[in-house]
Amino acid sequence: MRRGRSPSRELWYPFFFPALSPMPILAPATRALRFETFELDLRTSELRKSGIKLRLQGQPLQLLAILLQSAGELVTREELRKQLWPADTFVDFDHSLHNAIGRIREVLGDSADVPRYIETLPRRGYRFIAAVQEVRMPRALPDSAAKAFGSAAAVAATRQRAISLLVLIVFCAGGLAVLVAWPHSSVNSAQRPIRSIAVLPMQNFSGDPAQEYFSDGMTEALITELSRIHSIKVVSRTSVMAYKGTNKRLPQIAHELGVDGVLEGSVSRAGDQVRIIVQLLDGPNDRHLWSDTYQREMRDILTLQSGIADAIAQQIQIKLTPQQHAHFSAARAVAPAAYESYLKGRSNLWSSSTPQELKEAQRNFQQAIRKDPGFALGYVGLADSYVSMASFRQLSPQDAYGPANESLRKALQLDDSISEAYDTLAVLSWRYDWDWAATESQLDRSLALDPNNACAHADRANFLSWSGRRAEALAEINASYEIDPSFSYAVSESAGRFLLGDREGLLEASQKAVVSNPNDWLAHYFLGVGRNATGKPQESIPEFQKAVELTDGDQDAAAALAHSYAVTGNKAEAEKILRNLQQKSKTQYVSPYMIAAIYAGLGEKEEAFEFLERAYREKCWDLVWQLKNDPRIDNLRSDPRFQDLLRRFAFPQ
Secondary structure, X not given: OOEEOOOOHHHHHXXXXXXXXXXXXXXXXXXXXXXXXXXXXXXXXXXXXXXXXXXXXXXXXXXXXXXXXXXXXXEEHHHHHHHHOOOOOEOOHXXXXXXXXXXXXXXXXXXOOOOOOEEEEOOOEEEEOOOOEEEOOOOEOOHHHHHHOOXXXXXXXHHHHHHHHHHHHHHHHOOHHHHHHOOOOOOOOOOOOOOEEEEOOOEEOOOOHHHHHHHHHHHHHHHHHHHOOOOOEXXXXXXXHHHOOOOOOHHHHHHHHOOOEEEEXXXXXXXXXXXEEEEEEEXXXXXXXXXXEEEEEHHHHHHHHHHHHHHHHHHOOOOOOHHHHHHHHOOOOOOHHHHHHHHHHHHHHXXXXXXXXXXXXXXXXXXXXXXXXXXXXXXXXXXXXXXXHHHXXXXXXXXXXXXXXXXXXXXXXXXXXXHHHHHHHHHHHHXXXXXXXXXXXXXXXXXXHOOOOHHHHHHHHHHHHHOOOHHHHHHHHHHHHHHOOOHHHHHHHHHHHHHHOOHHXXXXXXXXXXXXXXXXXXXXXXXXXXXXXXXXXXXXXXXXXXXXXXXXXXXXXXXXXXXXXXXXXXXXXHHHHHHHHHHHOOOOOOOHHHHHHHHHHHOOHHHHHHHHHHHHHOOOHHHHHHOOOOHHHHHHOOOHHXXXXXXXXXXXX
């Protein structure tokens, strides 16, 4: 059930405007409460550390102020309940208090086990234990000033007028302090429109680090749901996950991601109950716009996600299409155990750096389907695991294609509105079916359903580049960057430049990719390809060596290194890698195209063409990707056998 609370006047008057509380008339109120390098400004409701503003708002900020003003004393749970969660507030008090204290500790760098600032007194309350200094303490007006007001009645009347005037100023100015304290404040119509959003990694408030996959899964799910709203830009998961645990200020994050709004929140689970607390912020100005708390049973998790996306669309005044309305209202129930297995599978895929992780992903998706045969996303995940296993050479293309294609067909029978399914289907049509028309149609369908699907944009950019449609490809590469401005964009651009045959552009893009992320093996791989393609094979060797090191011997990286060894005169090392790959082929799938590329580097053309023909018969995925522009086989292109291969392949003109 969706829960929340109404704004409470008693909540924000005393905290944000101490002069309005029932107490003797005061001179200018306390400006700040200072402890160590921190300072809480009560006038502006801002917490700073060494002058830098920290992201603490709403109830956690109010709670901190209460503790600071009672430094050294116990503040009981009952006192906090009365001040922050009045009797007419329908929230889980224990959970809300725990979350607020946790957020304060996170921002201050404090620990519950070894507290430096906030001490927990079990079942009683909390005590702020660090020294607190008041800056510009409030003081009573001098007697002479009091006399100037005349009688006590005059003083009271003047005070009442002062209160009314201040309240009027607050509401006319749209005081941020008031809005921060209201958990359900709507986006102010005077704010600039929110037309781009980043969903920052949701915090895991379950109290169990093993549940991290669940909070990450909720982040991805919210991104996917919001992506269906065509009139806003939603930044990709790859880009936002780079900010997990970051200390960067919100305006900096908004600037780096190029967004107007930022959604952040927390996820907690208790049995079959899931609670998600979200808040929408004006990123460039670090202003609270709206927040809410959602609670559902696990079986209704898809409804919960759709509900949040629908609420955000309303808050930022986006008009949904009838199809989008239908989607948000049609979310089906899912077996809790199935969804849990699905999220574990997605977590495995996102961190798929080892064969074990990919196999674990496959097992989790299979379990999801067994637990709920009508769960369409489980079939999409299973198809993605087969495609990934083929890409990492754990399966041959033939062994991966059949079950992947069947899983996608089943998913689309259950739900034909899943963008990710059409994207993966396009990859199969391109790399295995060699059906260029179907590939383009499926990519178009994927992006029509979800114009923010970063993977579909990247795949379409690659397909257009491979097809030789330069202007369209470059436009799609730019569109991909808008959604995914992370380091992965530089790698995607490198791939596009390679497929376009733009060798100088490839070199430039791959150099940027290595600078962006020096530990990404594909960045080093493409830089090696770029140097090799521009006549610098000797300089490519360190890059391929680094790629081999980072992947523990990936076939692409190893074959590229062998080729560079061969063309620079180190045939012994090239043949050593070749023998190793041929030995591996007895027990696992080894791409025949990679063997052909090494033979081309060694100048052994007969063997090179033998393995190119094998790659053609097996529908090797590398053949589609590499054949048109791979510099390693340039010495084969003038051979009539190569021209015959191109003719049979029937590349799009």
